[in-house]
Amino acid sequence: MQTAAFNLPNDERVIREKGAKRVMLKNVQDAKFAKTLVPISRVVLSTSDRKDLSFEAFFTHILVHELMHGLGPHNITVNGRQTTVRQEMKEAYSALEEAKADISSLFAIQHMIDKGVLQASLERPLYTTFLASAFRSIRFGINEAHGRSIAVPLNYLLDQGGFVVRPDGTFTVNRAKIKEGVTGLTREIMTIQVQGDYAKAKALAERLGVVRPPVASVLRTLANVPVDIEPRFTTADQLLK
Numbered sequence: 411m412q413t414a415a416f417n418l419p420n421d422e423r424v425i426r427e428k429g430a431k432r433v434m435l436k437n438v439q440d441a442k443f444a445k446t447l448v449p450i451s452r453v454v455l456s457t458s459d460r461k462d463l464s465f466e467a468f469f470t471h472i473l474v475h476e477l478m479h480g481l482g483p484h485n486i487t488v489n490g491r492q493t494t495v496r497q498e499m500k501e502a503y504s505a506l507e508e509a510k511a512d513i514s515s516l517f518a519i520q521h522m523i524d525k526g527v528l529q530a531s532l533e534r535p536l537y538t539t540f541l542a543s544a545f546r547s548i549r550f551g552i553n554e555a556h557g558r559s560i561a562v563p564l565n566y567l568l569d570q571g572g573f574v575v576r577p578d579g580t581f582t583v584n585r586a587k588i589k590e591g592v593t594g595l596t597r598e599i600m601t602i603q604v605q606g607d608y609a610k611a612k613a614l615a616e617r618l619g620v621v622r623p624p625v626a627s628v629l630r631t632l633a634n635v636p637v638d639i640e641p642r643f644t645t646a647d648q649l650l651k
């Protein structure tokens with residue numbers, strides 16, 4: 411998978427002492443949007459929803475996704491013992507943390523829209539672009555942290571009614587329910603993290619980290635759409651010559 415943005419270092423001690431840095435690779439995001447997300451949206455979304463696909467929403471979601479990795483619980487206390495979310499979640503950590511960043515960034519962007527920090531016109535494209543992009547990420551495979559983690563918000567919102575499968579097999583956003591679904595899952599994941607509850611993290615991943623039939627049938631029709639881009643580093647190639 412080509413990285414579109416990163417947030418490093420991962421070491422909690424270094425972050426505590428020196429902080430972390432977020433980097434956005436906009437040319438990579440431009441290419442991913444044009445070569446994978448636009449063709450995916452033509453299959454996943456109904457005609458009326460396609461106009462709400464937007465690069466600005468895609469970019470802002472990635473940016474705030476990275477910011478949300480830095481927010482939320484990190485250093486926690488479990489039964490009077492000082493520990494970290496990473497330590498308590500063991501091998502379930504990466505997928506849960508990715509799901510947290512994906513869902514809580516929708517919550518954070520909506521919060522900034524409600525406060526007038528971001529434009530209200532971002533609201534419609536935000537959820538529609540996230541919906542189409544979930545089908546992009548899930549194609550990295552359910553055995554990879556980003557592929558598996560995106561199944562959690564996707565299935566949660568489908569179960570809760572914020573996302574709906576239409577009779578023709580395309581997907582749409584239910585504007586009346588989506589915000590409540592985003593808030594609900596953000597609360598659920600961050601509560602698991604702050605309590606360091608490994609058993610609940612496992613249960614959530616087992617219940618929602620799966621590909622169900624309506625999603626699987628759309629994924630089958632995407633066979634001709636590339637899973638990802640493959641950059642060519644032309645300057646490096648020229649210098650090596």
Ligand SMILES: [Zn+2]
Nearest residue numbers: 475479508511
């Ligand atoms: Zn991430």
